[in-house]
Amino acid sequence: MKPSVQGFGEKIFEEVLALRRHFHQYPELSGEEFETANKVKETLEAYGIPYTDGYAKTGVLGVIEGGKPGKTVALRADMDALPIEEQNDHPYVSKVKGKMHACGHDAHTAMLLGAGKLLNDRKEDLPGKVLLVFQPSEEFTPRGGAEPMMEDGVFREHEPDAIFAQHVWPDLPVGQIGTMGGSMMGASDRFKVIIEGAGGHASMPHQTVDAIIVANSVISSLQTIVSRNVNPIHSAVLTIGKIEGGSRYNVIADKVVLEGTIRTYTQETKNVVKERFHDIVYGVSKTMGAHATIQYFDGYPATVNTPHWAEHVKKTARQLYGDKAAPDVEPCLGGEDFSRFLLKYPGAYFWLGTAVPGVEKQNPLHDPKFKMDPKALSYGTELMAQVAIDALFELKDKKITVNLRAE
Structure with a gap:
């Protein structure tokens, strides 16, 4: 019979809570x-789960060998924190200055x-293997940690037939998950533009090329890309998040x-x-007499x-927590390094509801006051374990193959 972990997340809640609070108090940045x-x-040693390590420096792979032959399912969690000074006042705030788990890792x-504990306790009933992937450097865009882990052979010996990951989500209440087939999160690129003009005295602008004026024109022109070059039924966002320039009130900036x-x-x-980004930056700068890099x-x-595995997660959530546990959601343009795993293996990424009850406006991810309802830990623990169990049995019964990534 297929094992069920329903209710067991609550039984190990205090243990998982203590682990989460420990990690929260001692955050480490990407690669550290x-x-x-x-x-x-x-x-993992205490739970009797064998592991290998050293993937992308700090990554760890736990392997749970089922008692029966079958396929392989991977579950992934990211481990890194952010360079943010925490502004909460609960008893387990970060003890490391300037570092915080503000994204729920x-x-x-x-x-x-x-x-892993729940699965290992039932391993004799599992048809196949479950891989526990502890990934570093998720926040280290654009390199990340997923691709370096694969380059270091994290799946060389055990290759997953399906892979899953979850992320805490303050926009959903505890007890609900959000997922969908197709694009769930966006591609996330970064840029740095250096505009060089010619500085001078504020009273003699005719002798200069004001880099601030050029930058202003570049920024305004860039905003036309989404409104005039992107198909309105598609999605795109271009954001300037940081501007540095000028040295003094009466000096025209040269850069x-x-x-x-x-x-x-x-x-x-x-x-x-x-393409339009490059055209506009270079074109506007040149027209105004400046040089852009x-x-x-x-x-x-x-x-x-993978549509099939997204529906699989929904089905498992509803079986555990009722018909309202997996509402329809809209995708998000936030970036996620788990995307690199999904380029190679079929699977699904889902959001775990963590909204703090009674709070009208939730502090978002990456906020120095980010909080989550700890009750969500029981749901996430159970759901990850049951998703893996259900996937192993489905792979065994229906002989679903890796070709599902072609959906």
């Missing part, structure tokens, strides 16, 4: 997750460990630096936006769920 990885390995890691991001869903739209970083591709 050494102590986090040590805690993961220590916990502490919860992801704790819930995957909890899911301005712009930094920002471009978000799209499809490769076609990305190509249009990227562009540093463009192709970031994470769109996170594209």
